[in-house]
Amino acid sequence: xxxxxxDPRPAEYHRLAREIAVLERSSLxxxxxxxxxxxxxxxxxPVMIVEGARVGFGVDLFLGDFGQLEQPILDSNSTLHGxxxxxxxxxxxxxxxxxxxxxxxxxxxxxxLDTLCAELANRLLHSARAFRDRTGRPVLVANFATPxxxxxxxxxxxxxxxxxxxxxxxxxxxxxxxxTEPDVYIWDYAGLVRxxxxxxxxxxxxxxxxxxxxxxxxxPAMARHLVRTIAAxxxxxxxxxxxxxxxxLWGGVVGDGGLQGLQLGDDWPGSAYKAFQRAVLGxxxxxxxxxxxxxxxxxxxxxxxxxxxxxxxxxxxxxAIRINWEPKSINxxxxxxxxxxxxxxxxxxxxxxxERAEVRAGLPEASVIEVPSDPTGYRNALFASSYFxxxxxxxxxxxxxxxxxxxxxxxxxxxxxxxxxxxxDSLEMEAEAGPAGSETLGRIAQLVGKTNQFNLTTRRHSxxxxxxxxxxDDTDVVWMRLRDRFGDQGLIAxxxxxxxxxxxxxxxxxxxxxxxxxxxxxAMISYLRERGAAMGCHRLIGExxxxxxxxxxxxxxxxxxxxxHGRSDDGTLWEISLTEVSAWPAHIxxxxxxxxxxxx
Amino acid sequence: MSADKRLRQVFADVFGIEGDSVKDxxxxxxxxxxxxxxxxxxxxxxxxxxxxxxxxxxxxxxxSFRAIRERVTEKEQAAG
Numbered sequence: 001x002x003x004x005x006x007d008p009r010p011a012e013y014h015r016l017a018r019e020i021a022v023l024e025r026s027s028l029x030x031x032x033x034x035x036x037x038x039x040x041x042x043x044x045x046p047v048m049i050v051e052g053a054r055v056g057f058g059v060d061l062f063l064g065d066f067g068q069l070e071q072p073i074l075d076s077n078s079t080l081h082g083x084x085x086x087x088x089x090x091x092x093x094x095x096x097x098x099x100x101x102x103x104x105x106x107x108x109x110x111x112x113l114d115t116l117c118a119e120l121a122n123r124l125l126h127s128a129r130a131f132r133d134r135t136g137r138p139v140l141v142a143n144f145a146t147p148x149x150x151x152x153x154x155x156x157x158x159x160x161x162x163x164x165x166x167x168x169x170x171x172x173x174x175x176x177x178x179x180t181e182p183d184v185y186i187w188d189y190a191g192l193v194r195x196x197x198x199x200x201x202x203x204x205x206x207x208x209x210x211x212x213x214x215x216x217x218x219x220p221a222m223a224r225h226l227v228r229t230i231a232a233x234x235x236x237x238x239x240x241x242x243x244x245x246x247x248x249l250w251g252g253v254v255g256d257g258g259l260q261g262l263q264l265g266d267d268w269p270g271s272a273y274k275a276f277q278r279a280v281l282g283x284x285x286x287x288x289x290x291x292x293x294x295x296x297x298x299x300x301x302x303x304x305x306x307x308x309x310x311x312x313x314x315x316x317x318x319x320a321i322r323i324n325w326e327p328k329s330i331n332x333x334x335x336x337x338x339x340x341x342x343x344x345x346x347x348x349x350x351x352x353x354x355e356r357a358e359v360r361a362g363l364p365e366a367s368v369i370e371v372p373s374d375p376t377g378y379r380n381a382l383f384a385s386s387y388f389x390x391x392x393x394x395x396x397x398x399x400x401x402x403x404x405x406x407x408x409x410x411x412x413x414x415x416x417x418x419x420x421x422x423x424x425d426s427l428e429m430e431a432e433a434g435p436a437g438s439e440t441l442g443r444i445a446q447l448v449g450k451t452n453q454f455n456l457t458t459r460r461h462s463x464x465x466x467x468x469x470x471x472x473d474d475t476d477v478v479w480m481r482l483r484d485r486f487g488d489q490g491l492i493a494x495x496x497x498x499x500x501x502x503x504x505x506x507x508x509x510x511x512x513x514x515x516x517x518x519x520x521x522x523a524m525i526s527y528l529r530e531r532g533a534a535m536g537c538h539r540l541i542g543e544x545x546x547x548x549x550x551x552x553x554x555x556x557x558x559x560x561x562x563x564x565h566g567r568s569d570d571g572t573l574w575e576i577s578l579t580e581v582s583a584w585p586a587h588i589x590x591x592x593x594x595x596x597x598x599x600x
Numbered sequence: 601m602s603a604d605k606r607l608r609q610v611f612a613d614v615f616g617i618e619g620d621s622v623k624d625x626x627x628x629x630x631x632x633x634x635x636x637x638x639x640x641x642x643x644x645x646x647x648x649x650x651x652x653x654x655x656x657x658x659x660x661x662x663x664s665f666r667a668i669r670e671r672v673t674e675k676e677q678a679a680g
Contacts, residue, residue: 011613011645018616042637205656206640216644 004054010216017046020053028058033230034085036064036072036127038096039213044223051223055231055386066211067096069123073131081134087230088131089187090124091142093213105151105163113163117144117170125177128184136464138233140226141178142189143171148198182441182463185391187229196221232389236450238367239341240319241283241388242332244350245294245301249277249313251375254304255296265310272375277312279379288388289319289339293331293348298323328355329362340513342452342549347387351375403514406486424518424587428485431520431588433527436470436477443491444479447510452549454521455510456542456556457571461496474499475507476531480524482515482588489515493524497532497540504532504578506542516552522585525560529582538578545571603650603676607669610645614638624666639663650676 002024008016020028031052035041045061052059064072064080069092072080080088094101094116101113128139146167150156157164171190178184193201196218203215214222246253250273251263263270284290290313294301301323305315320338322331328350336343344365350356356368367387371378410427417423436444445463452458461469469475480493492515496508506528511521532540542557545568557574558564565575584590601609608619615633628634634642643659646652646668652675654662662668 009645010641010648011610014616014641014645015613043641205654205659206644209656209659210636210640212640216641216648 002053004050007220008050013046013050013220016053017049020049020058024053025058028053029056029234030060030086031057031230031234032060032062032084032086033089033226034062034064034080034087035089035091036069036080037066037089037091038093039091040066040211041091041214043212043216044214044219047219047223048227051220052227055227057227057231059227069127070130073127073134085135085137087138087140087233088128088135089140089142089226089230090128091187091189092120092124093142093189094120094144095147096213102147102149102151102163110161110163110166113166114170117167118173121170121174121177124174125181125184128178129181132183132464136462138183138185138462140185140187140229140233141174142187143174143191145190145193145201146198148201180438182445182467185229185233187226192222192225195225228386228389229391231386232391236345237390238288238347238387239345240289240291240335240339240347241280242291242293242335242346242348243280244348244352244355245292245296245304245323247351247375248349248371248378249273249280250304250308250311255300259304259308262304262308264308269375270310272378274310274312276375276378276382279382281312281317283382283388284317286390289341290317291320291322291335291339291346292318293322293328293335293350295325295328296323327358327362329359329366332359332363332366340453340516347385349378349382403487403489407514410486421587426485427518427587429518429520429588430483430591431480431523432483432591433478433480433524435531436466436479440479440491441467441470441477444477444494447491447494447512448508451510451512452547453513454516454553455508455547455550456506456553457508457545458547458550459508461508469496476504476535478527478531480520480527482520483591493520495524495528495531497528497535499535499537500541502536502538503541503575504528504535504537504539506540509542519585519587521556522560522583523588523590526582526584529576529578533578540576540578541565542574542576543568543571544574603673604669606649607646607665607672610642610649611665614642614645622665624669625664627664642668646672652676652679 002016002019004016005012033048041063045063048059048061062080062085069090072078094113097120098112098116100107101116105113124141128141131137132139144167146164151163152159156162175186178186201215201218202213206212206215243249251269252261254262264273265271266274280290302315305311305313320335322334324331328348332346332348333343336346343363346366348356348359348366348368349371351371356371359366360368369381369385372381413426414423417426441463445466448461448466466477470477476497478495479491481491482489492512494508494510495506498505498507509524509528511524529540542562544554544557546554562574562576565573567573605619608622611617611622612619615631615638617631628639643654643662647654650672652672654671654675658671662671
């Protein structure tokens with residue numbers, strides 16, 4: 001295995017790129033990146049290969065002729081379309097199109113910059129759509145970087161309509177437009193330049209000699225940022241951060257020194273742990289679940305949460321708790337089982353290298369953050385880790401932690417209810433179902449992309465394909481939302497029907513695990529039968545394709561009254577008549593069966 | 601490592617050739633892959649290796665191993 005130094009020198013990148021091409025190719029996940037840009041990027045090639053290999057990608061980089069945007073995308077004979085690409089990156093900056101855009105900003109008091117950015121955004125969106133629709137592959141659109149040298153220098157931000165604020169507004173508008181576009185995402189080039197330091201980003205010699213905008217010393221940062229962004233397209237985000245307690249959430253060992261002995265507060269050294277707790281809660285805010293795995297006495301440890309005045313993370317913020325003397329890998333497995341998520345969606349943060357090694361060995365599919373020995377570095381270690389990277393945040397993500405907390409209350413209710421039916425009735429569920437539209441396709445694509453357990457066929461359709469299927473006449477993409485007395489569960493089930501003569505084939509049927517065991521699938525099947533009948537079909541054909549993770553739905557069709565219908569290439573087929581009306585479950589109130597969009 | 605050895609190592613890394621095989625007269629005409637992109641790569645690899653900085657006007661002139669060695673030596677001496 002080739003060792004890649006932390007910070008290779010420019011010449012070393014060339015040597016390493018050649019060695020990777022020869023030695024490592026087969027062990028890396030192929031990643032074919034195409035870039036179209038308004039500036040020369042030839043120098044990036046070896047750097048991308050090396051930085052890609054560092055995180056497991058075998059990068060094949062295609063670079064268009066600089067300045068060309070529409071032509072290579074629209075021309076089917078262009079070299080861009082000459083071989084398959086996994087992702088397209090569009091990096092176009094206003095100053096490359098109009099060199100005076102920034103320096104002559106006050107010539108028109110920004111009016112010409114506004115026109116330029118609006119036109120460029122139109123071209124980028126148009127091109128991104130064209131490439132996506134043609135190839136079904138995602139597109140990253142670079143936003144606009146603020147230059148190091150501003151028209152008003154250090155006073156530029158004092159002008160509320162000056163360049164600094166205008167560019168920010170244009171970036172917000174670009175993000176707004178990209179947000180509603182399936183399979184098109186922002187590459188935060190502006191953020192990258194800011195983080196790397198805009199004054200070192202360009203080298204005027206290179207810029208004026210050869211139109212090279214990104215200085216050699218900035219290229220590693222650019223490649224890492226781009227690889228991390230692309231990785232977020234390919235690798236689903238982790239779902240749960242599993243935390244240790246002693247010397248992780250606070251300094252000291254609570255079992256030895258008690259509450260008084262702990263380091264936690266606004267002054268050093270307790271400030272390091274408090275800063276870390278804030279960052280952890282930041283993850284919780286955006287839907288990452290928090291769990292504890294600690295070798296401790298539960299009564300002693302929980303006392304810190306209840307009684308320590310400086311604790312920021314509350315006992316209620318935790319979705320699962322394992323405080324015992326078992327090996328951590330076993331506790332992580334138990335946490336995953338309790339939360340109904342895969343062990344490969346767990347991330348451990350533990351100050352103890354021995355525990356980290358135990359989890360790496362005992363649960364290799366889980367991720368483990370390399371924690372620095374100095375606690376002042378904890379916060380940044382958490383931010384630097386890419387495990388929770390997510391290109392777009394849906395409203396379900398933001399509400400997820402709250403939903404899991406409510407789920408714990410619901411479980412208690414279930415234990416108290418005299419019968420399952422009483423429990424289901426007590427939930428006061430309301431379901432709403434409808435055909436997919438622009439408002440729902442984002443969440444649908446997310447569920448199609450990541451649902452493993454309650455997923456009958458596990459077909460990972462791309463967002464572009466889903467959009468096409470939603471619009472086509474012979475396919476029907478539908479969703480179901482669920483509310484109960486505890487709140488809105490959001491969009492939790494997806495079905496895709498495909499008409500084949502008189503049969504409606506169930507290409508996809510999936511449901512979020514958080515509403516399992518509530519007979520919601522009865523409502524979903526009932527709705528799908530209605531939709532199939534509305535397509536003019538006489539039979540609904542269901543398919544079960546077994547995977548390592550979807551055993552729980554192996555008998556679903558039989559339970560729903562389907563009859564066996566033979567085998568498909570990689571699964572079993574099931575049929576049910578559409579001529580009789582199917583019963584909607586009594587414990588779920590149907591609140592709407594409109595053809596339109598749900599109210600979100 | 602001597603300056604000559606470091607210079608040859610940069611050539612070896614950038615062009616994928618044996619450092620010792622580089623001759624004084626070697627130029628874009630004799631070394632495979634020494635095109636305009638590789639030229640700038642080479643120049644900036646040299647700057648990073650020797651912690652020097654070439655003026656823009658000299659960059660297009662650094663088109664042989666000899667010319668590069670002379671300019672690097674001059675820069676290193678100027679830096680003291």
